[in-house]
Amino acid sequence: MSIILYSIATLGTLGVIYGLGLAFASKKFHVDIDPKIEQINEILPGVNCGACGYPGCSAYAEAIVKHSAEINKCAPGGDEVIANIAKIMGMEATSADKKIAVIHCQSGGTNNTFFRYKYHGIPTCKAAVLVSSGPNLCNYGCVFQNDCIAACQFDAIHLDENGMRIVDKNNCTGCGACVIACPRNLIELVSIKKRVHVLCTSHDKGAVSRKVCGNKTACIACSLCVKKCPVEAIEMQDNVAVIIYDKCINCGQCTDVCPTSAIFDPLKEVRAKKKAEAKAKAEAINKQPEEQKTTEILEDTK
Amino acid sequence: MEFLAKIFAMAIAAIFVQNFVLMRFLGLCPYIGVSKKLDSALGMGMAVIFVMTMASTFTWLIQTYLLVPLKIEFLQTIAFILTIASLVQLVEMIIQKTAPALYKALGVFLPLITTNCAVLGVAILNINEEYTFIFAILNGLFAGLGFTLVLILMAGIRERLERAELPRTMRGMPIAMIVAGCMALAFLGFSGLKF
Numbered sequence: 001m002s003i004i005l006y007s008i009a010t011l012g013t014l015g016v017i018y019g020l021g022l023a024f025a026s027k028k029f030h031v032d033i034d035p036k037i038e039q040i041n042e043i044l045p046g047v048n049c050g051a052c053g054y055p056g057c058s059a060y061a062e063a064i065v066k067h068s069a070e071i072n073k074c075a076p077g078g079d080e081v082i083a084n085i086a087k088i089m090g091m092e093a094t095s096a097d098k099k100i101a102v103i104h105c106q107s108g109g110t111n112n113t114f115f116r117y118k119y120h121g122i123p124t125c126k127a128a129v130l131v132s133s134g135p136n137l138c139n140y141g142c143v144f145q146n147d148c149i150a151a152c153q154f155d156a157i158h159l160d161e162n163g164m165r166i167v168d169k170n171n172c173t174g175c176g177a178c179v180i181a182c183p184r185n186l187i188e189l190v191s192i193k194k195r196v197h198v199l200c201t202s203h204d205k206g207a208v209s210r211k212v213c214g215n216k217t218a219c220i221a222c223s224l225c226v227k228k229c230p231v232e233a234i235e236m237q238d239n240v241a242v243i244i245y246d247k248c249i250n251c252g253q254c255t256d257v258c259p260t261s262a263i264f265d266p267l268k269e270v271r272a273k274k275k276a277e278a279k280a281k282a283e284a285i286n287k288q289p290e291e292q293k294t295t296e297i298l299e300d301t302k
Numbered sequence: 303m304e305f306l307a308k309i310f311a312m313a314i315a316a317i318f319v320q321n322f323v324l325m326r327f328l329g330l331c332p333y334i335g336v337s338k339k340l341d342s343a344l345g346m347g348m349a350v351i352f353v354m355t356m357a358s359t360f361t362w363l364i365q366t367y368l369l370v371p372l373k374i375e376f377l378q379t380i381a382f383i384l385t386i387a388s389l390v391q392l393v394e395m396i397i398q399k400t401a402p403a404l405y406k407a408l409g410v411f412l413p414l415i416t417t418n419c420a421v422l423g424v425a426i427l428n429i430n431e432e433y434t435f436i437f438a439i440l441n442g443l444f445a446g447l448g449f450t451l452v453l454i455l456m457a458g459i460r461e462r463l464e465r466a467e468l469p470r471t472m473r474g475m476p477i478a479m480i481v482a483g484c485m486a487l488a489f490l491g492f493s494g495l496k497f
Contacts, residue, residue, distance in 0.1 A: 010368060010369070010381070011380065011381065014364075014385070015384065018385070018388035019388075021388065022392060025392050029395040029399035029400075030399075123465070124465065
């Protein structure tokens, strides 16, 4: 009988002591957490990509509340998240310029690339570039081991039919994970408003880069685009043309003069169509009076 | 000198020969669950070392000065679980207040190991082996170290396996199980060691 009493008493006292101890401790060691941090943390996408410059979403949320960090640094979240954070913080939303990744190499894919050897090693770009300057003949181009695709959390980099890497404009959030992942530094974050890009980073001399590029789209450093650009937005830097995006006005004139199509302009067809339409219209206007004249003359003769 | 030799023998025994995960098969849940990344494995390992040492200390005191005098040793499991759980809670609060950086590093792992069988295991083993107070604490520490060692080894191997070219059916959990088996076999080699 006494054992039962002892057991109940012991466990009871232990429980009460622990309970009181914990209750006391929770008062004494209470940590005030700003509810705003939790709210902002819930709004943030939660992918911990690090584009904001903080280690993870919760660190950024804390930085906003405690150290009044700028609220427009979340690239994946976009304008919607910025607006929501602004609401919580009672601030005005300042929209950030949306950036997306641009891959500065139009390799043409595995089908159109010249290879030194067939690579069978560890399937990462970082390893591939270490084996005698990479498997492909161009020392600056894409090596096709998909580090960028592995790094992308938003499924924004795809392969086209030739095996070339294409950035999906709609999915890309501009977090910059692929920029860090690419060992050849081919990827850059550029404002989504800028449409014309030099898609080559080869620093080889023109003759060499033309020879090693299987897709025949290397920048051969001819400087024609530099001369053509109306706003001086292209510079020749170490044998490759570089667009200074702050100055670029998306006019696409560089694309027209580039002899190797190293400069890519997605609007080229649209522009050509517009030009053709404008021309046709102008011609139609020029023609119209003549036709009228001829009909008048015909009527006269009648 | 003999004391130091005893401690050394105990360290080798707890870390390698009687490793908690691979020889006693305790704490297998975090061994498979938290060994995907080296960082989290390290965090979990640190938390386990900490909790095991603390748990060894307090459970030994409770056993010796409460349960044995009152002759209610059969309450061992319940009393130990109660002690370990509230101890972890207390430690979590103190760390959160005094060392926020450490709290963030340990993160969810602290509450996770509240009722980990390895922690209860080390507490009960201390009593069964009839260790003295100092040795009970040291045993807890070394058991935690052994757990951390195995967890980190496993995490390192699994991080490399991510890159390996495996048949589709073997990817993920199946190959992790095979690796776990190989590691247990390797640790079996230590069982010949005797001091």
